[in-house]
Amino acid sequence: MTPSSSSRPLDLRELLAFYADAGVDEALTEEPVNRFAQAEGRAAPTRPAELPAGAETGRRPSPDAGSRAAPAQAMAVPDQAQAAAARDLARNATTLNELREALASFDGCNLRLTAKNLVFADGNPEAELMLVGEAPGRDEDLQGLPFVGRSGQLLDRMLAAIGLDRSRAYIANVIPWRPPGNRTPTPHETEICRPFIERQIELVNPKVLICLGGPSAKTLLHTTEGILRLRGNWREHVTASGTAIPAMPTLHPAYLLRTPAHKRLAWRDFLEVKIKLRSLQA
Numbered sequence: 001m002t003p004s005s006s007s008r009p010l011d012l013r014e015l016l017a018f019y020a021d022a023g024v025d026e027a028l029t030e031e032p033v034n035r036f037a038q039a040e041g042r043a044a045p046t047r048p049a050e051l052p053a054g055a056e057t058g059r060r061p062s063p064d065a066g067s068r069a070a071p072a073q074a075m076a077v078p079d080q081a082q083a084a085a086a087r088d089l090a091r092n093a094t095t096l097n098e099l100r101e102a103l104a105s106f107d108g109c110n111l112r113l114t115a116k117n118l119v120f121a122d123g124n125p126e127a128e129l130m131l132v133g134e135a136p137g138r139d140e141d142l143q144g145l146p147f148v149g150r151s152g153q154l155l156d157r158m159l160a161a162i163g164l165d166r167s168r169a170y171i172a173n174v175i176p177w178r179p180p181g182n183r184t185p186t187p188h189e190t191e192i193c194r195p196f197i198e199r200q201i202e203l204v205n206p207k208v209l210i211c212l213g214g215p216s217a218k219t220l221l222h223t224t225e226g227i228l229r230l231r232g233n234w235r236e237h238v239t240a241s242g243t244a245i246p247a248m249p250t251l252h253p254a255y256l257l258r259t260p261a262h263k264r265l266a267w268r269d270f271l272e273v274k275i276k277l278r279s280l281q282a
């Protein structure tokens with residue numbers, strides 16, 4: 001029997017159980033979509049465009065991206081106020097612990113409502129190398145640590161290839177909460193979280209930064225260039241206090257898992273990082 005059977009009134013508990021059995025166990029968007037109306041050919045109400053879907057790698061676009069408005073709750077607080085609150089909290093944090101606490105108390109980003117854990121960082125905050133990804137996935141959300149799933153295992157192998165491990169690297173993400181269903185973070189979410197990752201980089205003050213994937217590179221290097229053009233070329237990430245940190249944009253491990261032929265490109269980028277770290281020690 002299907003959940004749309006009309007032989008008796010629809011029991012919502014049964015419908016939910018049916019969804020749960022089918023593995024539908026989380027909400028991807030803030031508002032429900034009437035799939036039954038869509039299936040029956042009735043036009044679902046259209047809404048004004050919100051934000052363009054991201055073109056980042058390794059994630060799927062938000063369902064119905066571009067066809068729904070920002071949720072009423074988010075509209076209640078002007079973006080400017082959220083952004084200002086994020087900047088203040090980040091700037092006032094003088095240690096990484098304070099920054100983690102500031103993020104934990106920050107309610108200006110709706111992603112925290114669907115995430116199970118704040119994913120702040122892993123590795124050694126004293127390390128010379130810092131790596132920044134895009135946003136946590138399912139495994140990271142469950143464990144509260146960045147890059148612990150399949151991409152993380154590949155990242156560990158990439159680090160090992162240049163003689164490093166997590167005791168000699170510090171790892172974080174631009175966005176510290178998992179976007180529901182692994183969708184691409186919206187530009188709004190990225191901008192709201194930007195002050196925190198920028199402050200995190202400033203507090204760690206690494207000698208070298210690796211931007212893992214296009215979204216991280218675009219955010220931290222203030223560019224719109226694609227990752228295939230950016231990768232392999234040294235750039236600088238300039239902190240709020242004016243320190244210029246050499247930054248290497250490279251391909252995201254999730255992308256490399258899907259496109260193994262490009263692993264050799266990432267390998268070259270990591271070798272560049274190894275050479276740079278050596279030259280900075282000399």
Ligand code: URA
Nearest residue numbers: 133134135136146147
């Ligand atoms: N992808 C990311 O960008 N970050 C993670 O922590 C895991 C996967």
